[in-house]
Amino acid sequence: MKQKLVIIGAGMASGRVIEHLLAGDPDGWDITLFNAEPRGNYNRIMLSPVLSGEKTYQDIVIHDDAFYTGHNITCRFGEPVVRIDRKNKVVYSNAGGAPYDKLLIATGSAPFIIPVAGKDLPGVVTYRDLDDTNAMMAAAEKPGGRAVVIGGGLLGLEAAAGLKARGMEVTVIHLMGHLMERQLDPAAGYLLQKDLEARGIAVHCKGATKAILGKDHVEAVLLEDGTVYPADMVCMAVGIRPETRLATDAALDVARGVNVTDQMVTSDPDILAVGECVEHDSQLFGLVAPLYDQARVVAATLLGQDAAFAPVQTATKLKVTGVDLFSAGDFADGAGREDIVYRDPARGVYKRLVIEKDRLVGAVMYGDTADGPWFFGLIKDGADIAPMRDTLIFGPAYQGGAQADPLAAVAALPPDAEICGCNGICKGAITAAIDAGASTLADIRATTKASASCGTCTGLVEQVLASTLGDAFQMPAAQPICGCTDLTHEDVRRLIKARGLKSMPAVMQELGWKTPCGCHVCRPALNFYLLADWPQDYTDDPQSRFVNERNHANIQKDGTYSVVPRMWGGMTNPRELRAIADAAEKYAIPAVKVTGGQRIDLLGVQKEHLPHIWADLNAAGLVSGHAYSKGLRTVKTCVGTDFCRFGTQDSTGLGIKLEKRLWGSWTPHKVKLAVSGCPRNCAESTCKDVGIICVDSGFEIGVGGAAGMDLKETERLAKVETEAEAIDLTVAFVQLYREHAKYLDRPYKWLAKVGLDWVQAQIVDNPANRAALIKRFDLSQSIYQRDPWADRATPQAQADFAPLADLTKEAAE
Amino acid sequence: MNWLDIGALSDIPQRGARLVKTMHGCVAVFRTGDDEVFAIDDRCPHKGGPLSEGIVHGHAVTCPLHNMVISLESGLAQGADQGAVATYPARVEDGRILLDAKRLIRGAAA
Structure with missing residues (x-):
């Protein structure tokens, strides 16, 4: 006698179960197939x-x-099952019951709806089945329609690409820092975003949806950061959860999904x-390969054969045409x-293999x-x-041979x-010089002037020499x-500007970094180059x-x-002195010292006290005096004409003006200034990065002094008549240094x-360039000239600077 | 093991660290760029520098005082340097960071 098998859900997994059953025992089962959708099994992956x-x-x-009739399967499509009666072994839809000997739950998953205002507005759809797909296709028929895909x-990305292909203007909002973070690392996520943007799909990462706006129909999406994206349609594709309501109501064991044994x-x-409704060994499943494995085990169990489900690794491919x-x-x-x-930056290729104990794991x-x-x-395997x-990453076809030619x-x-x-020399001029006999960098500099000025193109000139x-x-x-790159600082600075690289993943991808996230040497340098070159981006x-x-403070050898x-x-x-004295007492500061830069240092502060002392x-x-930064430290001054009988100009006033203009700017290394009121040079201007000496007839500006590891006197940049000119030249010099110097080179180097x-x-003889440098400096300052103490004198910062947990009060066992 | 919830993963910035004070000194809890957590003693084997304040790269941290690089997985100094710090079991569950309380209370010596 045939056994009665009732199946709830006609998806791809249960469809595969039916195929295995029919192959194993064509006449053993009387199958009834319920499906909430008014249709049978189709390939959901191909939606x-x-x-x-x-x-x-x-x-x-x-x-x-024909398949269902040919195999005598009773189809009850468009009939959602409402109840499982386990005692009497009957399944009920609103149209009536169906008795079973064995029941297979294959209810799949339901899309996750983020609980925000407006989620129920007409025009908000999910992306799970054919009806959703049809709804999106209908919405895309309106010309010039705008779609926002959340997720x-x-x-979400497949939905976005499909809607774009249907002519909609599409924006993707993603909560995390990069796309497809569960499948991709940041570098691949960056490439994907670049590709999608090139196809006209806007991508907004780190975007948290606050509300969906609209009166009778969706009109826009509002993000937590205040951004508003107008929308005629919103597709929510933030994830799925197992559909377990029937199983839960029937009092089966359900965790996140319906709990099953190895035999399903x-x-x-x-x-x-x-x-997808199943949870096996605390794991949920969404990709088709493990579901087909489960289907094989289900059929074997029903047929009384031994089989056990053991999840295997799965691979993911994004089905967007043209994106590999x-x-x-x-x-x-x-x-x-x-x-x-x-x-391979030129081709937009990124490959990463993860190896563990001589085995490939990812x-x-x-x-x-x-x-x-x-x-x-x-x-x-x-x-x-x-x-x-050694050659693994080049794939199966690669059998040794030369590496890709960097030239x-x-x-x-x-x-x-x-x-x-600098000198407007093109490649042809250099190869012509080589043809005429030049064979070294010095020859090229002498004959063409290429690389003879700022020197940042030296690497390129050498590569032209090598390739010729x-x-x-x-x-x-x-x-x-x-060790993360073969490129020099100069190469990287040049390429960041030339290729418009505006993020760390962009630099690491386009310039072929060898490590996933750099190291303590390159990351601080890249961070500076990027913020100096792209302050707004x-x-x-x-x-x-x-x-x-x-931490906006100088760490000492004991960690204070x-x-x-x-x-x-x-x-x-x-x-001010009273406030400093009060703080020193309140926080029991062990040492208070007057520094060489004419200010007061409170030494030995505990990290967790920093935000509090800053607030006081x-x-x-x-x-903040930025005594810790690669940036403007101090402008040392003498008292100048205000009090000194030798003073020629208001050196203190000029020093204060310079400090107010320059503070808060980040530079390749620290920058110290001084302004002396007369050639007696009481402010020691002649060993500073920029040192100004006031004389009766104006201001002598020296640059490139040093009094640290090296001792070096400043060189005369220019002599100017007015204070305004002195400030302009100083600002332009600092900006030129910011734009060109290698990270951790002081100006003298x-x-x-x-x-x-x-x-x-650049700055004395070329007023237009000077003005442009000053403009770029001021633009950067409009973003970066902020007091870090004020920014961090908040309860949040106070919590962040304190230990995460204190277990010293836990009783020992 | 006796897993102790010491805070949320989001309390630590990616490629950053926070401290947990114990009877035996501070333990640095790191969150790497791929959202794994590691707990090691907050004392560099070289000169006792606070490793929690170092730059985190991959599964390693560079001590802020003299640039010794320490593996977060093994606690061993990398490259030519010698030395090791104690490591403690740590894991993330549902966005919460769990440390093994017994190990923390017993200290590195045990």
């Missing part, structure tokens, strides 16, 4: 091509009417479950794991995914990759490509920034800063900090490389 118009529903049907995961049996021995993306296995950094990273690929299945095979480790990019440049921007002369040219060993990354700049309030031009008053000093009008002549040509 994206339906949405984009590349396929139709008919193309993606798996089981048609930058697999489903629920807590009721006559009820099995399969698919592949991720498989576990690609998070982990204990004992190593990365192999390959980047792979992320972008741009070129042809080898994805091969890597996936290695992951699944747990193959020993040690013998091919190829330069060799491919056309003759009219500009190499030296071949082995006849001995490339000098350039000092790369660190780049967001400062505190985690890429050295502790002193992150020193706090130095700014004293403009070295001037103070009783009120702020209240008295004192701000940078000057030795570029030469005083070049600096004078």
Whole structure:
């Protein structure tokens, strides 16, 4: 006698169960198939091509009417099941019951709806089934329609690409820092975002939806940061959760999904479950491969055969035409794991392999995914990759051979490509000089002037020499920034500007970084270059800063900090001194010292006290002295004409003006200034980065002094008549240094490389350039000139600076 | 193990660290760029520098005082340097950071 099998849900997993059952025992089962949707089993994975118009529903049907009739399956489509009566073994829909011997729950999953105002407005859709897809296609028919997709995961991006293909203006809002964060690392996420943006899809990462706006129909989406995106349609694709309501009502064991054994049996021995509604060994499943494995086990269990479900690794591909993306296995950094990273910036290719104990455990690929299945095979098989480790990343076809030629990019440049921007020398002029006999960098400098000015193109000129002369040219060993890259600081600065790289992932991807997130050497340098070159676009990354700049205080050898309030031009008053004295007593400061920069240092402050002492000093009008920063430290002054019988100008006043203009700016290394009121030089101007000496007829401006590791007298930049000119030249000099110097080069070291002549040509002899430099400095200051103490004198900062937990009061066991 | 909830993952910035005070000194709890957590003693084996204030890269931290690089996984100094710090079991569950209370109370010596 046939057994009665009732199946709730006609999805891909249960469809596969039916196929296995029919193959194993064609006459053993009397099958009744319920489905809430008014149709049978179709390939849900292919809804994206339906949405984009590349396929139709008919193309993606798996089981048609002929299949169901041919196998005598009783179809009850469009009939949602409302109750399972386990005692009497009957399943009920509103149209009536169906008795079972065995029941299979395959209710799949439901889209997660974020609980915001407006979520129920007409025009808000999810993306799960054909009806959703049809709703989106209908919405896209209105010309010029605007769609907002909430969720930058697999489903959301496929929806976005499909809606774009249907002619809508599409914006994707994603809560996390980069797209598809569960499948991709930040570098691949960056490439994906770039690709989507190039197709006209706007992407807003770190965007939290606050509300969906509209009266009778959706009109816009409002984010927590205040951004408003107008929308005629909103697609919510933020995730799915197992559909377990029937199982819960029937009092089966349900955690996040319906709990099943290795045999796919629920807590009721006559009820099995399969698919996205299932939880197995604390794991949920969303991709089709493990669901098909489950289906095989379900059929075997029903047929009385031995089988056990053991989840295997799964791979993901994004089904957006023209976007090649592949991720498989576990690609998070982990204990004992190593990365192999390959980047081909010109082609937009990124590949990352994660290796653990000579086995491949994860792979992320972008741009070129042809080898994805091969890597996936290695992951699944747990193959020993040690013998091919050196060439592994190049894929199965690669059998040794030469590495990609780093000179190829330069060799491919056309003759009219500009190499030296200072002197306007193009590649053709350099190759002509080489043809005429030049064979060294010095020859090129002498004959063409290329690389003879600021020197940042030196690497390029050398590469032109190398690619033209071949082995006849001995490339000098350039000092790369660190082990993460082969590029020098100068190369990186040039490329950040030339290629408009505005984020750390952009730099690391486009310039082929060898590590996933850099190191303590390159990250602070990149952070500075990016904020100096793109003040409006780049967001400062505190985690890429050295502790002193992150905590806005100088760390001492015992882990305490020193706090130095700014004293403009070295001037103070009783009120400020009283506030400092009060703070020193209140926080039991162990040492109070007068610094060489004419201010007062409070030494030995505990980290958790910093925001509190800052708040107290702020209240008295004192701000951070930036005694810890690669930025403006002090402007030392003498008393000048106010009191001194020798003073020629108001040196204190000029010092204060300079300090007020320059404070808060970030520079490649620290910058110290001084203004002396007469040539007796009481402020020691002649050993400062910029030192001004006042004379009767005006102001002598010296630059590039040093009194630290090296001792060096300033060189005369210019002599000017007015205070305003002195300020202009100083600001322009600091900005030129910000834009060109290598991170951690003090001005004197940078000057030795570029030469005083070049600096004078830029700022003294060229008023237009001087004005442009000043304008760029002031723009940067409009963003970065903020008192970090005031920003951090808040309860949140006070909590952040304190320990996360204090277990010293827990009783020992 | 006796897992103790010491705070939310979001209390620590990515590629950053926070301190947990114990009877045996401070333990630094790190959150890496890939959202894993590690707990190690907050004392560099070189000169006792506060590792919690270092720059975090991959699964390693660079001591802010003299740039010794310490593996967050093993506690061992990397490269040519010698030395080690104690590590403690740590994990994340539902966005909360859990440390092994017994190990913390017993201290690094045990």
